[in-house]
Amino acid sequence: xxxxxxxxxxxxxxxxxxxxxxxxxxxxxxxxxxxxxxxxxxxxxxxxxxxxxxxxxxxxxxxxxxxxxxxxxxxxxxxxxxxxxxxxxxxxxxxxxxxxxxxxxxxxxxxxxxxxxxxxxxxxxxxxxxxxxxxxxxxxxxxxxxxxxxxxxxxxxxxxxxxxxxxxxxxxxxxxxxxxxxxxxxxxxxxxxxxxxxxxxxxxxxxxxxxxxxxxxxxxxxxxxxxxxxxxxxxxxxxxxxxxxxxxxxxxxxxxxxxx
Numbered sequence: 001x002x003x004x005x006x007x008x009x010x011x012x013x014x015x016x017x018x019x020x021x022x023x024x025x026x027x028x029x030x031x032x033x034x035x036x037x038x039x040x041x042x043x044x045x046x047x048x049x050x051x052x053x054x055x056x057x058x059x060x061x062x063x064x065x066x067x068x069x070x071x072x073x074x075x076x077x078x079x080x081x082x083x084x085x086x087x088x089x090x091x092x093x094x095x096x097x098x099x100x101x102x103x104x105x106x107x108x109x110x111x112x113x114x115x116x117x118x119x120x121x122x123x124x125x126x127x128x129x130x131x132x133x134x135x136x137x138x139x140x141x142x143x144x145x146x147x148x149x150x151x152x153x154x155x156x157x158x159x160x161x162x163x164x165x166x167x168x169x170x171x172x173x174x175x176x177x178x179x180x181x182x183x184x185x186x187x188x189x190x191x192x193x194x195x196x197x198x199x200x201x202x203x204x205x206x207x208x209x210x211x212x213x214x215x216x217x218x219x220x221x222x223x224x225x226x227x228x229x230x231x232x233x234x235x236x237x238x239x240x241x242x243x244x245x246x247x248x249x250x251x252x253x254x255x256x257x258x259x260x
Contacts, residue, residue, distance in 0.1 A: 003221050004232065004255035007194045007214065008153050008171050010248065011230045012221075014237025017154075018100070021122055022046075023220045025102035028118060031216055032106070032200065035209040040115065040202060042106050048098040049130045099124045108203065115202055116147040118211075126157025135161070142181065147201040150174040151213070156238055162186075173213070177201045191244055232256075 003009040012020045029042040036042055104118035125134030138160070141148045150160055155170040162184070166172065171189035175198060187196050195217055199208035221227065232252045240248055 001222070001227060001255075001259060002218050003227065004251045005248070006192060007189060008191065008217070009221065009226075009230075010155070010170075010191065010236045010238065010240060010244075011232065012226065013154055013156070016226060016230060017123065019224070020220065020226065021120055022100065022102050023224050024216060025104055025118075025120055027216045027220050027223075028120075028211065029104045031219075032104070032209055032211060036106065036202075039109060039206065040106050040209075041109055042104055045103050045105050047101050047103070049101055049124050049133050050096050050098055051124050051128060051130045099130065101125065106200070106202070113203075114144070114146050116149060116200060117141055118149045118151065118200070121150060121152045121154060121157075121160075123154060123157055126152075126154060126159075131158060142176070145178050147178050148174075148176040149198070149200060149211075150176075153195075154238075171195075173198050175199060175201065179204070191240075192247070 025044045029044050032042045099122070101122060101124065102120060104120075105114065106116040106118070107113060108115055119134075119138075121134075122130075124130035138148070138150075150173070152159065152172045152174070159166055159172070160174060163182070166186070167188040169188040169190050171191075173187040173189070173196065175185040175187075177183075177185075178201075185199075187198060189195060195213035197210050197212045197214075200211050201208055232255070235245065236248065239245075
């Protein structure tokens, strides 16, 4: 059964994101393939970003007084052996993590020419050191002959750099054609509207390939049973505004009635 929401499901922005991000990339390549043949192919490519962001689940563990006393007693009763003091506390350190990033790359079959990159933005490449890595990659693409399509279905993190302020909406799609830079086609998307069908530019002389993002999202949501793993009785992990949270609550209530 489709998601409770008409477009992007804000509940996918939390702990489900890594799986959804990967599944959406695969579905985009699958959807585009019949529209690209026989001249082009679409392939997913995975790379990893190393990030040192501290986890929100860090836990400081303090031994209670009884445990501390017992440790001291064992050390004292060891006689002539060297005394080893128990650590007064244990804390989680920040460990670099390799986070997967999935892109869709379109190439010309005959010459294997890199034609278009489709980047699905993630929390990692919208903040901290992961953002710096992504912006370097983005700059390389922008000075190349390849087109760049960026799909931003996340409310948190920094947006891609633009010369003017973007509208205040939660989601965006950016289509940057290599022959029209620095101009970029922008699709602002609200929480309450379906995701758009956007053009995927190809080589000069060839028509754009249409990408129906809503169809791709619905296929992933249904095919991978995200509705079974998301707990809609709770608030979204990435908080909504008061107004949007009330609207989302009504959508979920209607969705549950339809399921029943």
